[in-house]
Amino acid sequence: MRDNSNYHDQINRSQIEKLREILNTLPSFCKIYFRGMNDIIAARTKIAYAYDLRVFFEYVRNNTDYCNNYEMQDIPMSILDKIKREDIEEYLEYLSLYKKDDDNDVMNEERGKSRKLASLRSFYNYFYKNELIETNPPSLVPMPKLHEKEIIRLDTDEVAILLDQVEAGTNLTRKQLEYHSKTVTRDLAILTLLLGTGIRVSECVGINISDVDFKNNKIKIIRKGGYEDVVYFGEEVEKALNDYLEQRRMIIPVDGHEDALFLSMQNKRISVRSVEILTKKYASNVTALKKITPHKLRSTFGTNLYQETGDIYLVADVLGHKDVNTTRKHYAAMKDEHKRKAAKAIKLRED
Numbered sequence: 001m002r003d004n005s006n007y008h009d010q011i012n013r014s015q016i017e018k019l020r021e022i023l024n025t026l027p028s029f030c031k032i033y034f035r036g037m038n039d040i041i042a043a044r045t046k047i048a049y050a051y052d053l054r055v056f057f058e059y060v061r062n063n064t065d066y067c068n069n070y071e072m073q074d075i076p077m078s079i080l081d082k083i084k085r086e087d088i089e090e091y092l093e094y095l096s097l098y099k100k101d102d103d104n105d106v107m108n109e110e111r112g113k114s115r116k117l118a119s120l121r122s123f124y125n126y127f128y129k130n131e132l133i134e135t136n137p138p139s140l141v142p143m144p145k146l147h148e149k150e151i152i153r154l155d156t157d158e159v160a161i162l163l164d165q166v167e168a169g170t171n172l173t174r175k176q177l178e179y180h181s182k183t184v185t186r187d188l189a190i191l192t193l194l195l196g197t198g199i200r201v202s203e204c205v206g207i208n209i210s211d212v213d214f215k216n217n218k219i220k221i222i223r224k225g226g227y228e229d230v231v232y233f234g235e236e237v238e239k240a241l242n243d244y245l246e247q248r249r250m251i252i253p254v255d256g257h258e259d260a261l262f263l264s265m266q267n268k269r270i271s272v273r274s275v276e277i278l279t280k281k282y283a284s285n286v287t288a289l290k291k292i293t294p295h296k297l298r299s300t301f302g303t304n305l306y307q308e309t310g311d312i313y314l315v316a317d318v319l320g321h322k323d324v325n326t327t328r329k330h331y332a333a334m335k336d337e338h339k340r341k342a343a344k345a346i347k348l349r350e351d
Contacts, residue, residue, distance in 0.1 A: 007206050007260065007269060008222050015043035022050040027057060027075035033126050041122075042225050052119035059091050059098075080127060085137045092117060092141070110144045117143060151330060152290050153300040154283075159195060162286045166191060171285040182265070187278050189244035190262060190270075194279075194294055196237040198301030198319050200224060201275050201294035208259040209248075212241065223320045231318070299330075306331050 023031055030053060034046055041049065057075060061067055066082045067075045095108040095116060108116070121138045128136040154162065165171065166188045169180040180187075194204060203221040211220040217238055223229045233241075244262075253260065253267050260269035275294055283292035290296070298319070306315045316327035 007208070008226070011206075012043060012226070015047060019043065019047050019050060022047065022054065025072060026050065026054055027077075027079075028073055029075075029077040030123075032132075033123055036126055036130070037122075044224075048115070049119040049122065052116045053123060055095075055116065056091060056120055059094055060087070063090070063094065077127070077132065080124065080133045081135050083135075083137055085140045088117075088120070088137050088141045092144070110146055113144045114146060117141065151299050151303060152292075152296050153303045154195075154286070154290070154292065154296070156304075158286050159300065162282060163188065163192065163195075165285055166282050172281070176281065179265070183278075185244045185247050186262060186270075187282070189240040190275060191279065191282065191297070192237050192240035193233070194297040195301055197231045197233055198298045198305070199231055200298060200320075201272050203320075204294075205262060205270050205272055205275060207261040209245070209261050210259055212261065214238065214242070225322075229320055302327075302331065 019034065023034065030050075034050070037046065057072060060079070060083065061070070061072065061075070064083075064087060067079050070076075092113050095113050097105060097107050100106055117138060124133070124136050124138045127133045128139075167184065169177050169184065172180055190204065193199070194201070197219070199219075199221055200223075203223065206222055207219060213219070216232075217234070218230050218232045221229055221231060248261075248263065251263060251267055253263055257263065257268045262270040262275075264270045264274055279292060279294050279297065283290075286292070302315055302319055305318060306312065309315070312328055312331065313324055315331065316324040319327060321327045
């Protein structure tokens with residue numbers, strides 16, 4: 001059967017199915033929360049929250065006396081009012097190191113704990129504000145202090161080396177070179193597009209041929225959160241895309257993938273995982289000190305744009321950040337560095 005549905009509709013459908021699957025493993029009253037947050041939280045975020053809540057309720061069942069006699073799905077909502085602030089604090093400590101069902105160790109540092117507490121806060125806030133529970137202990141627990149992480153990005157010379165190595169197949173194994181001869185034009189187009197526009201890898205793989213407008217050098221993309229946006233590209237991206245499209249027109253795609261811009265070796269729309277793998281393959285030969293992923297290519301673009309313009313609002317708009325504070329949080333350190341350079345540039349007396 002031919003699948004003519006839109007790629008993004010397929011992704012949304014799979015996310016809905018995944019969320020339902022996880023919800024079936026949670027206390028039944030959790031469905032009230034996810035229905036109530038349906039138009040507020042994106043599907044991918046809901047899945048992440050559902051996983052986090054499953055970890056929490058597994059902890060409560062196994063480490064407290066509140067509901068150890070219940071099956072997971074039968075835990076009543078009234079349990080939420082029995083949980084105390086101390087239980088939440090002990091839960092965060094538990095997250096430092098615990099074992100999954102498959103007996104593998106799981107570790108969470110400050111960011112992992114912060115996200116799980118944020119999930120729990122959102123969950124409790126919904127029931128508390130709707131007067132379904134009387135207490136809200138997660139709101140009493142401070143968020144873990146996050147230490148700012150250095151932005152990992154490619155320097156200008158590293159970008160040039162990366163693209164040169166993609167073209168030449170430098171340092172690839174014999175087996176990789178066999179594939180390289182078939183994918184070099186596609187791989188170069190993908191990496192040039194990521195570096196030249198700063199789009200997310202999920203946005204990249206979702207592009208259709210009909211989304212690309214060479215007359216105005218722009219591409220329609222579906223942003224994180226499901227809304228449409230437009231990004232513009234320069235001459236280097238234009239050339240890389242045109243070179244690839246010449247080759248792309250010779251390929252017969254699998255049914256349902258006719259309009260997909262980037263195709264896999266199986267002539268289907270390329271996956272996020274495949275782009276992550278090809279990025280790692282080429283970038284590992286550029287620098288051993290930086291772990292380069294598609295998101296780091298996005299950071300490279302954002303850094304370059306901010307250095308060229310100094311306009312944080314422009315960077316936020318181009319990267320598709322709804323809140324400029326998200327952008328400022330990532331690039332504020334660069335502004336401080338500029339200020340430090342200015343201070344060192346002024347000499348009051350000659351040595």
